[in-house]
Amino acid sequence: xxxxxxxxxxxxxxxxxxxxxxxxxxxxxxxxxxxxxxxxxxxxxxxxxxxxxxxxxxxxxxxxxxxxxxxxxxxxxxxxxxxxxxxxxxxxxxxxxxxxxxxxxxxxxxxxxxxxxxxxxxxxxxxxxxxxxxxxxxxxxxxxxxxxxxxxxxxxxxxxxxxxxxxxxxxxxxxxxxxxxxxxxxxxxxxxxxxxxxxxxxxxxxxxxxxxxxxxxxxxxxxxxxxxxxxxxxxxxxxxxxxxxxxxxxxxxxxxxxxxxxxxxxxxxxxxxxxxxxxxxxxxxxxxxxxxxxxxxxxxxxxxxxxxxxxxxxxxxxxxxxxxxxxxxxxxxxxxxxxxxxxxxxxxxxxxxxxxxxxxxxxxxxxxxxxxxxxxxxxxxxxxxxxxxxxxxxxxxxxxx
Amino acid sequence: xxxxxxxxxxxxxxxxxxxxxxxxxxxxxxxxxxxxxxxxxxxxxxxxxxxxxxxxxxxxxxxxxxxxxxxxxxxxxxxxxxxxxxxxxxxxxxxxxxxxxxxxxxxxxxxxxxxxxxxxxxxxxxxxxxxxxxxxxxxxxxxxxxxxxxxxxxxxxxxxxxxxxxxxxxxxxxxxxxxxxxxxxxxxxxxxxxxxxxxxxxxxxxxxxxxxxxxxxxxxxxxxxxxxxxxxxxxxxxxxxxxxxxxxxxxxxxxxxxxxxxxxxxxxxxxxxxxxxxxxxxxxxxxxxxxxxxxxxxxxxxxxxxxxxx
Numbered sequence: 001x002x003x004x005x006x007x008x009x010x011x012x013x014x015x016x017x018x019x020x021x022x023x024x025x026x027x028x029x030x031x032x033x034x035x036x037x038x039x040x041x042x043x044x045x046x047x048x049x050x051x052x053x054x055x056x057x058x059x060x061x062x063x064x065x066x067x068x069x070x071x072x073x074x075x076x077x078x079x080x081x082x083x084x085x086x087x088x089x090x091x092x093x094x095x096x097x098x099x100x101x102x103x104x105x106x107x108x109x110x111x112x113x114x115x116x117x118x119x120x121x122x123x124x125x126x127x128x129x130x131x132x133x134x135x136x137x138x139x140x141x142x143x144x145x146x147x148x149x150x151x152x153x154x155x156x157x158x159x160x161x162x163x164x165x166x167x168x169x170x171x172x173x174x175x176x177x178x179x180x181x182x183x184x185x186x187x188x189x190x191x192x193x194x195x196x197x198x199x200x201x202x203x204x205x206x207x208x209x210x211x212x213x214x215x216x217x218x219x220x221x222x223x224x225x226x227x228x229x230x231x232x233x234x235x236x237x238x239x240x241x242x243x244x245x246x247x248x249x250x251x252x253x254x255x256x257x258x259x260x261x262x263x264x265x266x267x268x269x270x271x272x273x274x275x276x277x278x279x280x281x282x283x284x285x286x287x288x289x290x291x292x293x294x295x296x297x298x299x300x301x302x303x304x305x306x307x308x309x310x311x312x313x314x315x316x317x318x319x320x321x322x323x324x325x326x327x328x329x330x331x332x333x334x335x336x337x338x339x340x341x342x343x344x345x346x347x348x349x350x351x352x353x354x355x356x357x358x359x360x361x362x363x364x365x366x367x368x369x370x371x372x373x374x375x376x377x378x379x380x381x382x383x384x385x386x387x388x389x390x391x392x393x394x395x396x397x398x399x400x401x
Numbered sequence: 402x403x404x405x406x407x408x409x410x411x412x413x414x415x416x417x418x419x420x421x422x423x424x425x426x427x428x429x430x431x432x433x434x435x436x437x438x439x440x441x442x443x444x445x446x447x448x449x450x451x452x453x454x455x456x457x458x459x460x461x462x463x464x465x466x467x468x469x470x471x472x473x474x475x476x477x478x479x480x481x482x483x484x485x486x487x488x489x490x491x492x493x494x495x496x497x498x499x500x501x502x503x504x505x506x507x508x509x510x511x512x513x514x515x516x517x518x519x520x521x522x523x524x525x526x527x528x529x530x531x532x533x534x535x536x537x538x539x540x541x542x543x544x545x546x547x548x549x550x551x552x553x554x555x556x557x558x559x560x561x562x563x564x565x566x567x568x569x570x571x572x573x574x575x576x577x578x579x580x581x582x583x584x585x586x587x588x589x590x591x592x593x594x595x596x597x598x599x600x601x602x603x604x605x606x607x608x609x610x611x612x613x614x615x616x617x618x619x620x621x622x623x624x625x626x627x628x629x630x631x632x633x634x635x636x637x638x639x640x641x642x643x644x645x646x647x648x649x650x651x652x653x654x655x656x657x658x659x660x661x662x663x664x665x666x667x668x669x670x671x672x673x674x675x676x677x678x679x680x681x682x683x684x685x686x687x688x689x690x691x692x693x694x695x696x697x698x699x700x701x702x703x704x705x706x707x708x709x710x711x
Contacts, residue, residue: 041495042439097695098703103438103633107691110442110626114684117529117622118664121678125668139509139524213528217502224495261513265506272503279489287488 006253013150014256017142020154021209021252021267022245024202025218027161029244030168031198032219033226033237037175042105043090043196045216048203049109050086051079052116052212055137059123072149072208075137076156080204086112087196140211140264142255149208156205163201167194168237176233209252211264218244221271228282247271299324300374304348306330310337311349351377354389409540413559414532415661418623418683420562421615422653424569425627428608430646433632434584439497440605441628444612445621446501447478449527450508452617457515464557464617471613478504479605530620532679533665535559558618565614572607573646580604581642623680627653630687637698656687 008015035041058078059069067074086108093104120134145153173181174191181188199219206215226239251267280287306321307330316322316335325331330341337345354377359368370380377386425441432438451474455466478500485496509524535556537545545551573580583590583597590597612624635648660683665676695701 036495039492039494041498045442045498093695097637097698097701099633099636099695100433100436100438102436103433103629103636106438106442106625106629107633107688110622110629110684111688111691114529114622114626114681114688117678117681118685121676121681122668125675135525138528214502214506216498217506220495220498220502224489224491224499227491228489262509265509265513268502268506269510272499272506275499275503279485285489290488 004257006250008253010256013145013147014142014253016150016154017145017209018249018252018256020150020157021142021263022249023154023157023161024206024209025222025244025246025248025267026241027157027164027198027244028202028206028215028218028248029222029226029240029242030161030164030237031195031202032244033223033240034171034175034195035199035219036223036227037233038192038195040101041220042102042216043087044199044203044219046090046105046109046112047083047087047196047200048207048212048215049116050089050112051083051203051207052113052137053119054078054080054082055134055207056116056119056123057082059134060119060126063126070146072146072152076152076204076207079137079207080200082112083200083203087200136211136262137207138211138213139262140207140209140214140267142209142252142263143259145208153205153208156201160198160201160205164198167198171195171198172233172237209248209263210267211262214264214268217268217271218248221268221275222247225271225275225278228278228285243271243274247274303328303330304374307341307345307348308352310341311345350393353393354386357389357392408542408545409537411661411665412540413537413556414535414679415658417535417556417559417562417618418532418657418661418679419654420559420566421619421623422627422631422657422683422687423650424562424566424611425608425615425624426631426649426653427569427573427646428604428611429628429632430635430642430649431580431584431604432608432628433636434642435601435604437605438629438633439494440608441612442625443478443497443501444475444609445616445624446505447474448613448616448621449524450474450504450511451477452527453508453511453515457511464561467617468613471616472609474504475609475613526620527616528620529622529678529680530616530618532619532623532661532683533676535618561614562618565611569607569611572603576600576603584642620680623683626684626687627656630684630691631656634687634691634694634698637694637701640700652687652690656683656690660684660686 004010008018032041032044035044055075055078058075061078062069062071062074069075089108090101090104093099093107094101099107123134170181170186170191171194173184173186174188174195178188181191202219203212203215206218210218222240222244223236225243226236229239230236247270248267251270252263254270255261255263255266278286281289283289302318302321302324306316306318306325309316309321310325310331316325316331322331322333322335325341326333328341329338330344331337355368355371358364358377358381359371361368367380381389429438429441432440448471451470451472452467453470454474455470456462458470459466481500482493482496485491485499486493489496491499512524535558537551537555539545539551539554541551579590579595579600582593583595583600587597590600608628612621612628615624615627631649631652632645634652635645638648639645661679663686664679664682667682668676
């Protein structure tokens with residue numbers, strides 16, 4: 001069943017919704033990256049919670065005009081309007097009053113959501129209209145969706161993605177270097193506004209798929225995950241879009257196969273699973289690779305110190321050092337150097353002496369910054385320079401007995 | 402309205418609402434000043450999986466397992482956020498966003514997968530609780546407050562919330578000076594030997610206890626609102642922490658009472674048959690009060706100086 005869903009074999013509606021979810025996930029991943037880079041990820045939480053009163057009011061208005069209140073476009077328009085008011089309220093509170101942005105976000109989020117809940121209970125008591133399904137906006141539900149709704153979602157997700165692609169360049173510039181963007185004549189305030197508009201679009205389109213409580217995850221998790229895999233911005237944007245698309249596609253497909261489960265949580269958990277894997281396994285920034293780097297470094301330090309101790313005939317008490325030296329075949333279990341060990345120790349000692357001469361010479365000031373007790377001197381100096389150093393080493397040996 | 406009607410139906414929910422509002426607003430003052438206002442939001446999301454797991458383990462919806470489950474989930478969340486922040490070198494806000502959404506999603510899935518039809522546990526309940534259902538059946542009027550047999554059947558949420566409020570107030574009172582100093586000047590607090598890290602953690606834990614205790618009675622939305630709106634509104638009224646805390650308590654109480662009354666009786670005035678969500682209305686009222694202070698508050702602007710000389 002799940003395979004059927006993943007291969008888009010569950011009928012036209014499910015296919016449309018799954019593809020729509022994928023497009024939305026891509027738009028959210030890309031748009032979320034800019035939000036993440038501007039460190040405003042949680043503003044989207046306020047926007048998404050602020051959609052609820054709009055949904056309620058749109059429903060009541062549509063019922064008052066004699067409709068069923070189920071028209072998705074009408075509901076989404078209401079959601080967009082109240083989310084816009086919420087966004088204005090957040091920026092007004094955080095710029096015009098002394099309140100910090102987090103307090104503004106939290107208050108708008110809770111108050112709008114609370115008012116939305118009030119409206120939902122009002123709707124419960126209305127006798128007219130088809131009120132079943134409004135709860136679906138909380139956590140997303142794609143089961144039993146009408147054909148027209150599925151089309152609306154797929155088309156608007158595609159439009160949102162197109163919008164993201166159009167705005168990509170100015171957004172990248174403004175996210176990374178707002179001062180430079182201003183100096184090139186770009187209106188950064190307007191770009192920020194466009195970014196928030198984009199987030200608003202993602203939120204509203206995602207209401208039916210992911211639900212308003214969890215849509216913020218679709219904007220945060222893919223960029224954070226993408227950051228593990230690359231150090232380059234343009235790549236972060238691409239990877240975040242890809243990951244967002246994959247999580248939304250897989251999640252929507254699973255939910256189409258298992259209709260009892262709300263769609264939003266599954267999409268979020270698929271995204272989180274990818275995040276957890278990346279946290280563990282990503283090259284360089286992942287946990288496994290960080291541990292490996294740490295042990296490799298530790299090994300180098302211990303080997304170096306062990307060799308210097310061998311060269312000076314000092315006993316080695318540190319067990320780890322001894323074990324590493326034995327593993328390399330440079331020492332015997334009682335701490336006596338083998339033949340290769342002796343020559344390695346002599347080389348380490350000679351390198352150390354060369355470094356010391358080099359560091360006492362002001363001419364080598366730049367080179368001596370490379371000294372960390374581990375870097376081989378051959379990687380810093382040319383053979384000629386080393387030969388020069390060695391001449392002075394002999395001189396040293398003569399002068400200081 | 403007569404006591405015979407008010408005491409059984411409205412007294413307990415109204416008092417619970419007040420206790421919740423004040424218990425959340427007190428630590429909220431410091432959270433807002435420390436720019437940690439969204440911690441309440443995060444906590445109320447992550448306790449859901451804890452409560453669901455507690456239900457799955459014990460099979461009942463009772464107080465202590467729920468509290469332990471919720472507290473456990475909060476601890477797991479704090480550890481996970483720290484781990485992601487340090488191991489993955491990710492900014493705190495984003496790490497928080499990853500964890501609280503993922504844990505909430507996990508909680509919802511668990512809830513939908515398990516059979517909770519026999520008990521009162523669902524996502525809607527977790528979000529906006531059911532303040533109105535706290536009915537004191539055995540009460541007959543004001544006299545019941547002094548009647549021992551009637552008092553024994555008072556809904557357990559009320560004494561629990563009262564206890565939480567006492568605990569929170571005691572914490573605020575005992576640690577007033579350290580909290581005040583470390584909130585405004587953490588560097589100075591450290592130089593005079595305060596353990597600011599532990600104090601900050603203790604504040605978050607107290608906030609979590611208030612949130613968890615309130616959660617089951619009134620749902621998460623009112624908790625988030627009460628952590629932020631009354632302190633934020635109070636912040637716009639005064640420049641002194643003592644006054645701010647007093648204002649925030651006042652605003653919390655006004656929101657709770659007016660919200661409950663409007664939700665319960667407002668629709669009747671307009672000729673509707675039934676009431677609306679009290680939790681939602683309390684949150685809305687706190688927002689209205691915040692809006693008023695944001696427009697008219699004497700200290701609403703940044704850099705507003707304390708009026709001196711009186």
